Amino acid sequence: MTSLPQNETPRKLGLVIDLDICVGCNACVTNCKEWNTGGHSAPLTDLHPYGRDVDGVWFNRVHTFEAGSGRDHRVVHFPKSCLHCETPQCVTVCPTGASYKREEDGIVLVHHDWCIGCKLCAWACPYGAREFDEDAGVMKKCTLCIDRIYNENLNDADRRPACVITCPAGARHFGDLGDPNSAVSRLVAERGGYDLMPELGTQPTNKYLPPRPRRDHAEATGAPDLLEHLDEEDQPGGFLGWVDRLLSR
Amino acid sequence: MHPALSVIFFTTTAGAGYGLLMMLGVLAPIGILPPDRVFGAVALALALALVSTGLFASLFHLSHPERSWRAMLQYRSSWLSREGVAASVTYLPALVFILGWVGVGNTSGTWGLMGVAASFMALVTVLCTAMIYQSLKTIHEWHNSLTLPNYLMLALMSGGVWLSALVHLFGIQAPTVDAYVIAYTAIAWGLKVAYWNHIDTTRHPSTRRTATGIRARGAVRLVDPPHMTDNFLLKEMGFRIARKHALKLRRITHVTAFAVPLVGLVVALVLQGPVAAGGAVVAALSASFGVVLERWLFFAEARHTVMLYYGEGPA
Numbered sequence: 001m002t003s004l005p006q007n008e009t010p011r012k013l014g015l016v017i018d019l020d021i022c023v024g025c026n027a028c029v030t031n032c033k034e035w036n037t038g039g040h041s042a043p044l045t046d047l048h049p050y051g052r053d054v055d056g057v058w059f060n061r062v063h064t065f066e067a068g069s070g071r072d073h074r075v076v077h078f079p080k081s082c083l084h085c086e087t088p089q090c091v092t093v094c095p096t097g098a099s100y101k102r103e104e105d106g107i108v109l110v111h112h113d114w115c116i117g118c119k120l121c122a123w124a125c126p127y128g129a130r131e132f133d134e135d136a137g138v139m140k141k142c143t144l145c146i147d148r149i150y151n152e153n154l155n156d157a158d159r160r161p162a163c164v165i166t167c168p169a170g171a172r173h174f175g176d177l178g179d180p181n182s183a184v185s186r187l188v189a190e191r192g193g194y195d196l197m198p199e200l201g202t203q204p205t206n207k208y209l210p211p212r213p214r215r216d217h218a219e220a221t222g223a224p225d226l227l228e229h230l231d232e233e234d235q236p237g238g239f240l241g242w243v244d245r246l247l248s249r
Numbered sequence: 250m251h252p253a254l255s256v257i258f259f260t261t262t263a264g265a266g267y268g269l270l271m272m273l274g275v276l277a278p279i280g281i282l283p284p285d286r287v288f289g290a291v292a293l294a295l296a297l298a299l300v301s302t303g304l305f306a307s308l309f310h311l312s313h314p315e316r317s318w319r320a321m322l323q324y325r326s327s328w329l330s331r332e333g334v335a336a337s338v339t340y341l342p343a344l345v346f347i348l349g350w351v352g353v354g355n356t357s358g359t360w361g362l363m364g365v366a367a368s369f370m371a372l373v374t375v376l377c378t379a380m381i382y383q384s385l386k387t388i389h390e391w392h393n394s395l396t397l398p399n400y401l402m403l404a405l406m407s408g409g410v411w412l413s414a415l416v417h418l419f420g421i422q423a424p425t426v427d428a429y430v431i432a433y434t435a436i437a438w439g440l441k442v443a444y445w446n447h448i449d450t451t452r453h454p455s456t457r458r459t460a461t462g463i464r465a466r467g468a469v470r471l472v473d474p475p476h477m478t479d480n481f482l483l484k485e486m487g488f489r490i491a492r493k494h495a496l497k498l499r500r501i502t503h504v505t506a507f508a509v510p511l512v513g514l515v516v517a518l519v520l521q522g523p524v525a526a527g528g529a530v531v532a533a534l535s536a537s538f539g540v541v542l543e544r545w546l547f548f549a550e551a552r553h554t555v556m557l558y559y560g561e562g563p564a
């Protein structure tokens with residue numbers, strides 16, 4: 001069913017990505033591939049993995065941007081995957097019903113057995129979140145690790161997306177963005193989390209937290225501005241003075 | 250956008266076929282075209298052959314053509330699905346109309362109504378095709394109100410030139426056909442000029458800044474792409490054509506799709522006999538080539554918002 005859910009979904013599961021913390025290590029990219037090549041969307045095909053034109057299906061990719069110059073210069077590592085939009089055109093353009101948005105939690109999925117590989121959904125997604133599997137001839141995409149988050153064989157701590165549990169810096173958070181009191185919603189409110197390309201009206205569920213203002217004044221760290229100057233005249237006496245004179249020779 | 254040959258082939262051949270069908274379905278019932286059975290057979294066969302080859306090309310563009318019946322299911326939300334439904338429905342009145350014209354030699358009454366119905370469904374199909382592109386907010390060059398009239402007039406023009414050629418080859422006296430096709434060509438040309446002017450002078454609202462939300466001072470630049478080689482996104486949506494090449498191809502399109510056909514059609518209208526037929530045939534061949542070029546440019550010049558993440562500027 002490629003019509004969007006009639007009512008607002010009761011839950012809006014998604015990710016919050018902290019651009020202040022992300023160090024661009026690609027651990028999330030790797031663990032995403034690792035989990036998903038064996039999960040719901042398996043396999044995430046790689047074409048010519050050992051050749052010169054390596055290509056393959058990846059649901060999460062890290063871009064690195066910079067902006068400004070001199071003291072204003074910033075480097076921002078920018079992980080990007082499906083944002084599980086509230087009003088995604090990727091779903092409504094699908095002619096077959098393969099693409100759908102789940103009524104219960106807002107996750108956007110592809111029914112691979114119905115997909116004809118027309119690729120129209122990839123044209124409709126502004127963010128490049130859809131990945132065509134050349135080998136299977138069907139569209140694949142981030143499932144928000146639907147096969148982890150509801151997986152009763154995993155313990156609670158592991159019922160989170162693979163990218164989130166693996167992030168060594170703690171830059172990725174998972175939760176219900178439809179509940180204003182959830183930890184992720186509070187984080188978004190506190191830190192001014194924002195949408196990507198809000199002008200296109202996709203209403204992404206995933207939010208990005210901006211880099212914090214740069215701290216480049218020594219006071220901010222609690223250290224003194226300069227160390228106290230040691231005068232020639234105030235040379236220590238006694239044993240230390242003798243050592244100092246000995247070594248200064 | 251990557252100009253996939255199958256899609257270009259589909260939209261141009263099917264477009265011409267539907268344009269031809271639109272004209273035949275109306276001009277025969279109102280008596281501008283005679284109910285000549287041989288002429289009807291050839292003209293309708295050409296229309297259906299163009300439409301059907303186009304549809305087959307589009308099916309083979311899919312990686313799972315065996316599931317293509319599913320593409321008719323989501324007509325409530327998807328223009329592609331609506332196009333599939335409209336294209337299939339068009340066959341019903343079209344086949345009855347063929348039976349009347351070619352089988353019975355009658356294009357009036359109920360047979361004629363079937364022609365008008367086929368013509369209407371052909372129109373709906375072309376409009377659905379155009380809406381597939383026009384509705385995509387991600388592509389500035391498509392998401393504007395000129396895409397649909399362009400598609401429609403190019404379909405009428407590229408089908409019409411073939412009708413003109415057939416009319417002259419069969420020695421049928423129907424100057425109205427030439428006059429119509431001249432008008433379609435002029436309108437299509439005007440719309441294409443307006444379209445190119447529009448995409449050259451307007452901008453998509455999205456920029457690298459809105460795409461990333463990075464608010465630091467100065468332009469946002471890509472330092473490191475996510476991978477060393479081209480991925481699906483870059484292969485499908487990363488196609489870029491140099492401005493100077495695009496301008497050259499636009500000039501060739503002006504000449505082949507519009508200027509030469511107009512001259513040929515005027516020759517066909519004012520002169521008689523083999524010279525007139527020659528003019529109409531030249532117009533048909535030139536317009537068909539020009540429309541393929543136009544469609545290639547329609548894709549090649551289209552820029553997708555995802556490229557903002559790969560360091561491109563706004564469309």
Ligand code: SF4
Binds near residue numbers: 082108129130141
């Ligand atoms: S990010 Fe793209 S693929 Fe994901 S829901 Fe939004 S539009 Fe669809």
Ligand code: SF4
Binds near residue numbers: 093096099138
């Ligand atoms: S590629 Fe598959 S999922 Fe995407 S629009 Fe086409 S049929 Fe739907």
